[in-house]
Amino acid sequence: MEQDRLAIIVSKGSLDMAYPPFILATAAAAIDMECMLFFTFWGLDVIHKDKIDNLSVSIAGNPGMPALAKVAGVVPFGTKMVSSMMKNQFANSHVMSIREFVSEAKELGVHMVACQMSMDVLGIKREDLVPEVEDVVGAATFLDFARDAKISLFV
């Protein structure tokens, strides 16, 4: 019997939005679903060697954050502070870092692929990406996988 599939497009490069794809994919792989994470646009930051350990919290989905955190959105040092706070909160709750999640996902057989077109537009090369990335593909590859998936999400 074919495995049920989960297909996720990862389009955001913020620390907060980097978590849901990995939480869902590793949970799905654990119940024997076949998963694909398709990294595109800012989502490429999540698998970029030089950025994976320095993802920052976005103020986007969270305009209710305290004023300080909001200002942090335009003040680099402030962003760093809020992002550190969130990293600590994750660690205190025994949640893996994104780098650990990438390893875990790889071990569980999650297919992590990068969008060719976005890489061209943003000037990112294959060697800029973490080695866990399986392939660099086009949108058609994602569609091929997702059309037979039980769940498809755009994060």
Add this chain to the structure above:
Amino acid sequence: MEQDRLAIIVSKGSLDMAYPPFILATAAAAIDMECMLFFTFWGLDVIHKDKIDNLSVSIAGNPGMPALAKVAGVVPFGTKMVSSMMKNQFANSHVMSIREFVSEAKELGVHMVACQMSMDVLGIKREDLVPEVEDVVGAATFLDFARDAKISLFV
């Protein structure tokens, strides 16, 4: 016969992004679909007792907003003004408030559940959430529901 299902992950806490999940879920429930709203990360603000009536407009998806509204993104008073404007626009168009939508969704049998892990990370307790919330669950519960859903969305 089993009901068709709609599964939505609610990950944003802004006023503008709080609407789509409720509009879709109540419309789906009205045509007899079984719906689950899974609130996670900033989406927990939408069902947070102290925040549900004070959600603010996000500038995220809307960089074309007038300069004033943009600055509002980092100036608390400005945000309040823009958010009030939007609330009035919704009211003038006879669209329910988010609090009214939560009641309506509950009445229509929409399952509103909160993400355990996000609550741990953000330090939110069960009693902080509105009573309409049915349960606090893990990602596996969402996947279980969504893998048999006709439509799954990440908002």
Add this chain to the structure above:
Amino acid sequence: MEQDRLAIIVSKGSLDMAYPPFILATAAAAIDMECMLFFTFWGLDVIHKDKIDNLSVSIAGNPGMPALAKVAGVVPFGTKMVSSMMKNQFANSHVMSIREFVSEAKELGVHMVACQMSMDVLGIKREDLVPEVEDVVGAATFLDFARDAKISLFV
């Protein structure tokens, strides 16, 4: 035999988030899928006559952008600069503009529809939208199409 379907809700009005729906829909149409793009909230900017050529880059999913680009989020002139840079990058990579993508999508038979309720709330009229828009509909129309779709996404 019925065609496989792709259903996408377009809720963001930023230049970067305007691309994924069109890239996916045109790629899907090319492999003979039937596609619907449902434009709602800020997504209406993407098909707004006066805005389609002036969409700006969002800092939302990309808090890791250089400080300058972040400040651009609240400084109109700065936004214009970053957006121009991105438009050039797309053009250099031979990627169509959003206006060209709308034409291409229309030619490929992609159904582009606008959300009635959002138009009411935001005060947008039918004649404000580009002529390629097929219809103005409610959420129920989207659900009807999406419940039989192989892939449904919320962008």
